Amino acid sequence: MSTTSTTAPPGRLLLTGYAVAQFFLSILMIVLFVLWVVGGVLVVVWVGIGILAAVVPATRWVANLHRSMAARTLGTELPPPYRPLPPGGFFVKARTVLADPMTWRDLGWLLVAPVVGITVSLIVIVLLLAIVTGFIWWFATPPLMQARAVFDRWFLCYSRTERLEQRVQVLTETRADLVDHSAAELRRLERDLHDGAQARLVALSMSLGMADAAFDSEDPEQARRLIKDARSTTAGAIGDLRSVVRGIHPPVLADRGLAGAVAALAIDMAIPVTVDARLPGRPPAPVESAVYFGVAECLANVGKHSGARNGWITLAHEDDVLRAVVGDDGRGGADPGAGTGMLGVMRRLAAFDGTLSVSSPAGGPTIVTLEVPCVLSSPKTTPSSGPA
Amino acid sequence: MRLVLAEDHALLRAGLIQLLEGNGFTILHAVDNEASLSAALLDPLAEAAVLDVRLPPSQTDEGLRAAIAVRAARPGFPVMVLSQYVEQLYARELLASGVGAVGYLLKDRVSDVAEFVDGVRRVAAGGTVLDPEVVATVMARQREEPLERLTPREREVLGLMAEGRSNAAIAGLLHVTDKAVAKHINSIFTKLDLPIGEDDHRRVRAVLAWLRV
Numbered sequence: 001m002s003t004t005s006t007t008a009p010p011g012r013l014l015l016t017g018y019a020v021a022q023f024f025l026s027i028l029m030i031v032l033f034v035l036w037v038v039g040g041v042l043v044v045v046w047v048g049i050g051i052l053a054a055v056v057p058a059t060r061w062v063a064n065l066h067r068s069m070a071a072r073t074l075g076t077e078l079p080p081p082y083r084p085l086p087p088g089g090f091f092v093k094a095r096t097v098l099a100d101p102m103t104w105r106d107l108g109w110l111l112v113a114p115v116v117g118i119t120v121s122l123i124v125i126v127l128l129l130a131i132v133t134g135f136i137w138w139f140a141t142p143p144l145m146q147a148r149a150v151f152d153r154w155f156l157c158y159s160r161t162e163r164l165e166q167r168v169q170v171l172t173e174t175r176a177d178l179v180d181h182s183a184a185e186l187r188r189l190e191r192d193l194h195d196g197a198q199a200r201l202v203a204l205s206m207s208l209g210m211a212d213a214a215f216d217s218e219d220p221e222q223a224r225r226l227i228k229d230a231r232s233t234t235a236g237a238i239g240d241l242r243s244v245v246r247g248i249h250p251p252v253l254a255d256r257g258l259a260g261a262v263a264a265l266a267i268d269m270a271i272p273v274t275v276d277a278r279l280p281g282r283p284p285a286p287v288e289s290a291v292y293f294g295v296a297e298c299l300a301n302v303g304k305h306s307g308a309r310n311g312w313i314t315l316a317h318e319d320d321v322l323r324a325v326v327g328d329d330g331r332g333g334a335d336p337g338a339g340t341g342m343l344g345v346m347r348r349l350a351a352f353d354g355t356l357s358v359s360s361p362a363g364g365p366t367i368v369t370l371e372v373p374c375v376l377s378s379p380k381t382t383p384s385s386g387p388a
Numbered sequence: 389m390r391l392v393l394a395e396d397h398a399l400l401r402a403g404l405i406q407l408l409e410g411n412g413f414t415i416l417h418a419v420d421n422e423a424s425l426s427a428a429l430l431d432p433l434a435e436a437a438v439l440d441v442r443l444p445p446s447q448t449d450e451g452l453r454a455a456i457a458v459r460a461a462r463p464g465f466p467v468m469v470l471s472q473y474v475e476q477l478y479a480r481e482l483l484a485s486g487v488g489a490v491g492y493l494l495k496d497r498v499s500d501v502a503e504f505v506d507g508v509r510r511v512a513a514g515g516t517v518l519d520p521e522v523v524a525t526v527m528a529r530q531r532e533e534p535l536e537r538l539t540p541r542e543r544e545v546l547g548l549m550a551e552g553r554s555n556a557a558i559a560g561l562l563h564v565t566d567k568a569v570a571k572h573i574n575s576i577f578t579k580l581d582l583p584i585g586e587d588d589h590r591r592v593r594a595v596l597a598w599l600r601v
Contacts, residue, residue, distance in 0.1 A: 255448040264477040
């Protein structure tokens with residue numbers, strides 16, 4: 001997904017500047033590598049964990065510096081390829097870092113890069129400093145530094161094949177989650193219909209049958225009572241069907257789209273919730289539905305747990321990302337891993353490469369951000385088919 | 389009373405026609421889509437309308453939009469909106485489209501024929517009829533400001549007023565005397581700072597204040 005950089009390629013003097021920087025960074029890298037080894041060994045006596053907690057971010061910083069220099073030299077973009085850190089405590093984060101293959105590639109690079117780096121850098125620097133070799137410096141610097149950049153890219157960035165493999169991995173996981181989710185939804189619907197509306201319709205039919213019999217036995221009082229029962233059972237069945245439909249696809253979402261449906265959710269809250277929606281069109285229906293249920297879940301949490309006095313929701317679509325933010329001024333301390341609700345929303349959004357992030361320090365405020373990459377369709381107008 | 393009826397489901401439309409005509413209404417136009425509804429509402433003979441929220445072609449909320457549009461063109465035109473679902477948002481939009489003469493009921497309330505017909509009559513007479521489900525949702529909320537001054541009993545009375553009940557009906561439901569109800573209502577008007585004026589309008593405005601329209 002690299003795009004051609006719009007900035008001009010660096011000149012020879014800047015490349016030499018990179019060489020100088022990389023020379024000194026190489027020394028830092030040697031130190032970091034030693035600390036890695038020391039930290040790794042001392043993990044047995046816990047002290048190492050502290051060392052590694054400092055060394056890992058430092059390594060990433062150095063590697064990112066080299067990535068940006070390589071990106072400038074090669075004229076391509078090299079985004080940092082690290083896995084995003086999940087919300088949660090130190091050990092959750094540590095596990096993600098350890099499981100990230102790029103952490104180990106960084107380490108391998110730390111071992112090899114100083115040797116390559118010092119050699120290349122020294123050649124470039126010495127060629128410039130010794131005036132006689134200026135001629136060679138003029139011609140040798142760009143290819144040397146490009147070779148260095150290619151070397152860094154090879155170590156520090158995933159190749160196309162590797163990226164595709166990772167993508168397949170992610171897609172396989174989210175597809176499995178989605179299939180599980182749909183199967184569970186279908187089971188829930190089946191159960192709701194079976195235990196709710198269906199059972200009530202059976203009861204209704206029974207009441208009507210008995211009323212029929214009561215007319216035959218000329219007991220109109222009894223018949224009237226049974227018909228009255230039948231009517232209240234009908235009302236119950238309709239109510240059940242209504243809630244099943246709401247669970248599948250809320251009517252207001254179909255009518256008014258995401259902005260209107262979120263506004264309707266806000267109205268139903270006990271505390272005042274302001275809605276600021278700026279959507280120039282409608283997202284694809286599955287995304288709309290996933291974001292709607294996500295926001296509904298967040299609002300339910302605000303109502304149940306936050307103790308907030310005010311809430312706010314913003315909906316926006318920028319740079320092909322639909323972003324919904326739900327905030328409140330409650331007591332904070334929300335943990336997305338604690339209940340099943342938030343995890344369910346995360347899984348549902350993941351199917352569209354979407355994410356959910358929670359910022360909720362103790363004492364508040366809590367801010368939940370849902371982001372889904374998608375394209376909006378133009379606002380719906382009356383279909384061209386016209387009235388029937 | 390000459391009515392415009394809009395309902396796209398043929399069975400329900402036939403049922404509603406039978407029910408309303410059997411109770412002394414005249415069905416001027418019975419339509420099943422948005423375009424014919426808009427045309428029917430232009431009929432100067434029409435005195436009120438009974439509409440389904442969802443109508444073809446797009447099956448979303450064109451019935452509601454038509455109701456709001458006709459009330460903008462003919463202020464105070466009585467509209468009873470029926471829906472498979474009640475939505476606070478829609479209740480607010482309807483109420484905001486003018487003072488009184490609107491109703492918003494779940495479709496299945498039609499099964500209580502007497503109550504439904506009475507509701508249509510009250511809307512046609514300029515009253516407000518809200519579905520008990522809308523009223524119950526608002527009730528469930530802890531509201532602040534002037535409404536907090538109301539006693540639980542006064543809230544109960546206000547809820548029944550929102551449903552569109554008369555003083556006598558409220559008295560019957562709460563098992564109190566008419567006089568007690570009138571006292572509660574007067575106290576509600578005072579607490580909500582509604583000046584003395586036409587009594588029916590004060591009732592509607594009390595309901596609006598309570599829905600925060």
